[in-house]
Structures are given as C-alpha cells and as structure tokens.
Amino acid sequence: MASYEQLISKRIGQALYKYRMIRENDRIVVAVSGGKDSTTMLYDLNKRQKSFPIHYELEAVHIKMDFSQCSENSGLEKLFKEWGVRYHIIEVPVQKRVRAGKRMNCYWCSTQRRIELLKMAEKLNCNKIAIGHHLDDIIETFFMNMCYKGELAAMLPVFTYHKFPYTIIRPLALVYEKLIIKFAQQKNIGQFKCTCPYGGNSKRLEVKKAISILASREESVRYMIFKALHNVNLAYLKPE
Numbered sequence: 001m002a003s004y005e006q007l008i009s010k011r012i013g014q015a016l017y018k019y020r021m022i023r024e025n026d027r028i029v030v031a032v033s034g035g036k037d038s039t040t041m042l043y044d045l046n047k048r049q050k051s052f053p054i055h056y057e058l059e060a061v062h063i064k065m066d067f068s069q070c071s072e073n074s075g076l077e078k079l080f081k082e083w084g085v086r087y088h089i090i091e092v093p094v095q096k097r098v099r100a101g102k103r104m105n106c107y108w109c110s111t112q113r114r115i116e117l118l119k120m121a122e123k124l125n126c127n128k129i130a131i132g133h134h135l136d137d138i139i140e141t142f143f144m145n146m147c148y149k150g151e152l153a154a155m156l157p158v159f160t161y162h163k164f165p166y167t168i169i170r171p172l173a174l175v176y177e178k179l180i181i182k183f184a185q186q187k188n189i190g191q192f193k194c195t196c197p198y199g200g201n202s203k204r205l206e207v208k209k210a211i212s213i214l215a216s217r218e219e220s221v222r223y224m225i226f227k228a229l230h231n232v233n234l235a236y237l238k239p240e
Contacts, residue, residue: 004183011174012044019157021169026056027126028169031117032087034062034076036190038132040180041172043189045130046083059124060087063113079189088124092116121166134172134180136211139225143207152237154229176222 002010016022030045032038042060049056060080080087092112117129133155142154157173160166172180184190215221 004179004186008040008175008179008183009044009048011179012041012048012171015157015171015174019169019173021158021171022052022054022056022128024054024056026054026128027124028056028058028128028130029117029121029124029126030058030060030130031113031132032060032062032076033132034190035132036180036184037134037137037172037177039079039190040183041130041132042085043083043187045171046085058085059120059126060085061117061120062087062089063116064089064091065093065109065113075191088120090116090120118164118166127165128167128169130169130171132172133170134175134177135222135226136177136208138170138173138229139211139222140204140207142225142229143211144203147207148203174226 022028028045030038030042032042042058045058049058062076077087077089121127121129138155138157142152145151145153155170156168157170159168161168211222211225
C-alpha cells in the first residue's frame with residue numbers, strides 16, 4: 001500500500017505535468033505560512049528537485065503579520081535549514097495598513113500578503129509563486145463564489161497575471177486535504193502556522209460542511225466537482 005507521501009507526490013506530479021506548472025530554469029517563490037498545506041508543498045517541491053527532469057530553483061518565503069499570535073518562527077526557520085532550502089522571513093504590518101474607518105478582513109489580509117509575495121518575486125528574480133491551495137480549497141472557493149457572490153469562479157491551478165510578469169501555481173491542486181492532514185501528522189510538520197484572531201470564516205466552514213455531506217456516501221463527489229470546473233457547458237449556463 002502506498003504511503004501518504006507517495007500518494008501526495010504522485011498527485012503533485014500529475015498536477016505539474018497536466019498543467020505544465022514548471023518550465024526549465026523557473027525560479028519559484030514558495031509561500032510558506034507554516035501550516036500543513038504550504039509546508040507539505042515545500043517538502044515535495046524541495047525533494048522533487050533532485051530527480052525532476054526540469055531544472056528549477058526555490059525560495060521559501062514566510063510572511064509574519066503584525067496582528068497574529070504566532071508560534072516561534074525559530075521552529076519554521078529550523079525546518080528550512082534542515083531541508084536545505086533558501087528562505088526569507090519578512091514582517092508585514094498588515095493591520096497598520098488598514099485605512100481609517102475601515103475594518104480588518106480576510107480579503108484585505110490576503111491582498112496584502114499577495115502584494116508582498118509579488119514584491120519578493122521581483123526582489124529574488126523569480127517568475128513564479130507557489131501557493132498551497134489543495135483540491136478542497138478550490139472546490140470550496142467555487143461554492144463560496146456561487147452561493148455568496150452569484151458568480152461561477154474558482155482558483156485556477158495556474159494563473160498568469162496580465163499586469164505583472166509572474167505566474168501563480170498551485171501544485172496541490174489535485175491533492176485531497178485529508179491526505180495532507182495524515183502526512184503532516186506523520187511527519188510532524190505544519191505546526192508553525194500563525195493563529196488569526198480574524199479567522200474562523202463561518203461561510204467557508206458552512207460550505208466545507210455542505211460538501212462533506214454531499215461526499216459522505218461517495219468520496220469521488222469531491223473530484224467530480226473539481227472536474228466540473230474543467231468541463232463547462234456554456235450552452236446550458238448562459239441564457240441567450
């Protein structure tokens with residue numbers, strides 16, 4: 001029976017090949033929060049370098065924000081050193097940037113972090129940014145956009161900015177969260193993520209529960225939802 005590491009590695013390999021995520025001599029910023037998803041992604045991309053037929057380089061970037069109670073970064077830094085990964089830990093005053101009269105929210109925080117990743121990509125001469133969104137994240141975002149924004153949209157496995165010379169890649173796009181949870185527990189990684197006082201997105205939790213109910217009898221439902229995002233029949237969606 002294949003191990004969790006083997007299962008995850010196989011699915012990441014499939015995503016890299018299917019979506020052509022990595023090209024020769026790519027320089028990739030790997031966004032690492034310290035949680036299970038991004039740490040698992042870094043683990044695989046770093047280990048894969050040794051045997052991958054295409055040459056690429058990695059720069060791990062951890063963004064430390066001013067409002068969250070974080071675990072000691074020394075643990076994450078130690079992990080980077082053990083794995084032999086080039087890393088950068090930067091402090092970003094996300095809360096201080098909130099304009100007068102405005103409230104802190106997840107969208108604002110996400111936007112600020114993405115801006116800093118783009119800046120780091122430029123500074124480090126990287127052309128790609130790897131984000132640790134997995135298959136469950138992608139289908140949950142699809143449902144959230146549909147239910148709360150009235151929009152059919154999700155997160156693409158590969159997304160190229162029009163205004164900036166950078167491409168976002170999501171190597172975990174074909175990986176189920178449950179596999180990552182088991183792998184992280186087994187390897188004892190993903191323990192350094194910051195706890196956010198603004199977290200606990202109730203809408204996302206509601207969507208996660210709804211999908212769990214749909215997939216309670218047939219686990220393949222999760223993948224079928226993901227597959228549907230690549231199999232759009234506009235003739236039955238867009239009214240004339």
